[in-house]
Amino acid sequence: MDSPQPAARSGGVVGILAFAGIVAAITQTLVVPLIAELPKLLDTSASNASWVITATLLAAAVTTPVAGRLGDMYGKRRMLLTSLIPLIAGSVVCALSSSVVPMIAGRGLQGLGMGVVPLGISLLRDVVPAEKLGSSIAIMSASMGVGGALGLPFAAAIAENSSWRVLFWVVAALALAVGTLIWFLVPGDRENNASGGFDLLGAIGLGSALICLLLAVSKGADWGWGSGTTLGLFAAAVIVLLVWGWWELRISDPLVDLRVTARPQVLMTNAASILVGFAMYAQSLVVPQLLQLPEATGYGLGQSMLAMGLWMAPAGLMMMIMSPIGAKLSAAKGPKVTLAVGSLIIGIGYGISLPLISSGSTWSLLAVTIVCNTGVGFAYGAMPALIMGAVPQSETASANSFNTLMRSIGSSVSAAVIGVVLAQLTTDFGGYALPSENGFRIAMLIGCGVGLAAAVVASLIPVRAAAQPGSTVSQHAASEVTEAEVKA
Incomplete structure (x- = not known):
């Protein structure tokens, strides 16, 4: 070795x-x-x-x-x-x-x-x-x-x-x-x-289910949420996932070991990951539009595409700046605490956005994105640590990839939900329908609620006692115990 x-x-x-x-x-x-x-x-x-x-x-x-x-x-x-x-x-x-x-x-x-x-x-x-x-x-x-x-x-x-x-x-x-x-x-x-x-059949089954689900989510607004195509894809996704789950539990070498995935620590972390993925993506859909909409709307800031990108850049860099702090918190209190704190910070970021949407200040939106991405940085660093502290060493990549998939599903659902909100709550501007100020407020309120829900789920994650201190050494030890249990 x-x-x-x-x-x-x-x-x-x-x-x-x-x-x-x-x-x-x-x-x-x-x-x-x-x-x-x-x-x-x-x-x-x-x-x-x-x-x-x-x-x-x-x-x-x-x-x-x-x-x-x-x-x-x-x-x-x-x-x-x-x-x-x-x-x-x-x-x-x-x-x-x-x-x-x-x-x-x-x-x-x-x-x-x-x-x-x-x-x-x-x-x-x-x-x-x-x-x-x-x-x-x-x-x-x-x-x-x-x-x-x-x-x-x-x-x-x-x-x-x-x-x-x-x-x-x-x-x-x-x-x-x-x-x-x-x-x-x-x-x-x-x-x-x-x-x-x-597991080739498992890969085909999961791939088919994901294509049906994500097609319905990403194209539902274009096709109509009540259309036969959208509803048929959602139904197909459910049926294929059920069959895929039966198959994965039946074979000895599955694509995704659902027995390990169903362990409370892994299951709850993945549930929190879906919520964090949703909350992370919502503000990235709202803030760029607010920055670029015409000032004549009363809430848009009239920035160019390049200026918008530059105003959004510090928030992403904040994730890297805060990652060592999140790692220290995980080492001291455990990654569960870091995930809960990060999710709470995301919720706070959305909360402070509500009175700032119509402020007419790019600096206020910059503050919102920095707070939200600080929370995302904490959360994204904690989730792999929680996953790797609960799975065998030989399944690390598979478990982390599945966790990444859960975040992606959360982001895709966020795009659909926020898209519907902004498409339904519009205002007429020179003959064009633009998302209204109220639409943006509701979108940010949804993000706030989902961020707080992620904090609640994270706080309920039943971390193994051996891994609770959050040190990487204890996580290694916990994973080896888990591997022995799986083999048994």
């Missing part, structure tokens, strides 16, 4: 893996500045162009749990490198696209590479000293926020001053750089890979 890396070298490894997370986050936000221009750029309808975003969401959701299981079976470093191949290829395809079909295909390929974050977090458990693990997980988790923060102004600046194709060439180059660094500088996993074969 390989020993964890020395502290100096492990710092470099954490930096490389965090860089990988930043590139993944940039990839996800890459097309946001292009949304309004995509129909013209690709000579297609707005409805067809929306698949450029939906394709990445679906591919990432289907691939993440599969990449986690393969990481446990064949090595997390190997799957990290493998995941970067479609990310690079998809970026090149998008850069060369002149129509909607190859663009959707390229974005789908990019989505196949989104497993790098949970794989990177899981790899930390094998290559970082135990005393550095908590802070390393927090930094890696925060990389998604940093990537999102940098991605918006970066993409907006390039889109406004150069060809949109440059965006994808830059991402391809960044992903290639990440792969090179991992190849030469990141050590391999410990010899604790999961045994057994790959």
Whole structure:
């Protein structure tokens, strides 16, 4: 068994893996500045162009749990490198696209590479000293926020001053750089890979259910929530998930070990993750619109796309700044406390937004996003620690990938719910229907409620006594006990 890396070298490894997370986050936000221009750029309808975003969401959701299981079976470093191949290829395809079909295909390929974050977090458990693990997980988790923060102004600046194709060439180059660094500088996993074969039927079943669910959630507003297509997809998702669950419990080497996932600590953490994912995404839908709507509305701030991205950037960077503090809190009080505190801070951030929406000040909205993302930074660093403190070492990547999937589902549901609220509560502005001030208030109130609900769920997580102090050493010990119980 390989020993964890020395502290100096492990710092470099954490930096490389965090860089990988930043590139993944940039990839996800890459097309946001292009949304309004995509129909013209690709000579297609707005409805067809929306698949450029939906394709990445679906591919990432289907691939993440599969990449986690393969990481446990064949090595997390190997799957990290493998995941970067479609990310690079998809970026090149998008850069060369002149129509909607190859663009959707390229974005789908990019989505196949989104497993790098949970794989990177899981790899930390094998290559970082135990005393550095908590802070390393927090930094890696925060990389998604940093990537999102940098991605918006970066993409907006390039889109406004150069060809949109440059965006994808830059991402391809960044992903290639990440792969090179991992190849030469990141050590391999410990010899604790999961045994057994790959559950192909389980992967197909889960993928099919997720496609049905996320298609219904992401396209329901366009198709109509009461339409036969939307309701049929929701029904199909439920039926396929039930059959998939029966199958996973029946076989000896499942894609997702539902018995481990059903352990109270894992189950409650995943439930909190859905709520945190919802709360995290709601403000990222509301604040950019408030910043960009015309000042004549009385509540819009009339900022350009680039200015909006720059105003949003400090909030994402705050996640990285606060991650060491969250790690220290986890070490002192346990990651359960950190998750509950983070969720509470998110709720407070939404709460203070209610009187500030019509303030006419960009600084007030900046304060809201900084408070919310401080909470997200605490929460995102705590969730992998809770998961890894309750699962066998051989299932780390699979369990973390499933947790990432739960956050993604929360974000997708948030997009649908907030989208409906803002679409229903509108005001007429020069013949155009824009989200009303009341609509934004209700959206933020929903975010506040969900954040507080996440805090309640987090406070109820039954953490094992051995892992309660929150130290990475005790988490390792708890996970080994869990592994013995599973084998028994």
